[in-house]
Amino acid sequence: MTLPFIMVLAMGFLFACGIYLMLERSLTRVLLGFILLGNGVNLLIILTAGRGGPPLTDGKNLSTLGMSDPLPQALILTAIVITFAVTAFLLAMIYRSWRLVRADSLQDDTADLQVAITKMIDSEAEASTDYDDTEFGDEAESPITGAIDLDDDGKPHEREAEDEPGAATSARGTANSSGRGPEGTETEEKK
Template identity: 40%
Template structure:
């Protein structure tokens, strides 16, 4: 089997565009570039995998000569899974950077502002991490199972 020129040109274009887009400063463009490079890698594995054949089940007969090589299939599945995992990670980074950009100079330390009429307020408010830590220390102080954390919690609250 000879490789199709269309597939080779498409793979080269995907690599070129993907790497070019990845060099931008925007995380969204980095994500798009990474996805293009991942798809180009899958095409590369498909192109170099060789001719198609029968299912790779060893029977010990002469029909085994026409079997397809299962290694490229495994490599392609692995590349898809890695591409999906990194895409999910970059999407989480994009969401986190967008969320922090919406908060402005306050960052994560937005003060706890509770108003009685919450339907009119559309601003996002966060509970500080200190409230969670204080609640955890209170639970540990009330339990008898953790004497180490009990003393440590009392030292920090003083």
């Protein structure tokens, strides 16, 4: 095995262990996972830089051939500083948690859970009262006034009159503007 392959395996191991530890509830394990993940990122940046010599010249030959790129090294220095700052912040959080609760693991807050459950129930109840008005014309729950009746089955008040006993003869005798009756057939007067 070559050196870069061993570093790739080490980087993968650091990423895997860091992510596994960050998924725990213990703040100390989250801190250790963050540190491992930061070191894995530093190895990744080093591996992307590749091999090369120091960026120095003799003053006569100013060729950059064979020199390593200084940008990844600057990025690693920046990443180290950021990792140190976040580590200090997490240590302060762990210390504060230990002073207040005498535990470094995160617990579910019952009040927060109750609020989340109430919001979920309210949103489900609100969603069930909404209606999807996809009907056209006079079939809609709130029809648009002056809309054209596309299905030629009559106006709602005519359909209600048909449903009432004794009103069938009056509804059959009337025709709407298209010359068709409530059932969509031509009326006797137009024939």
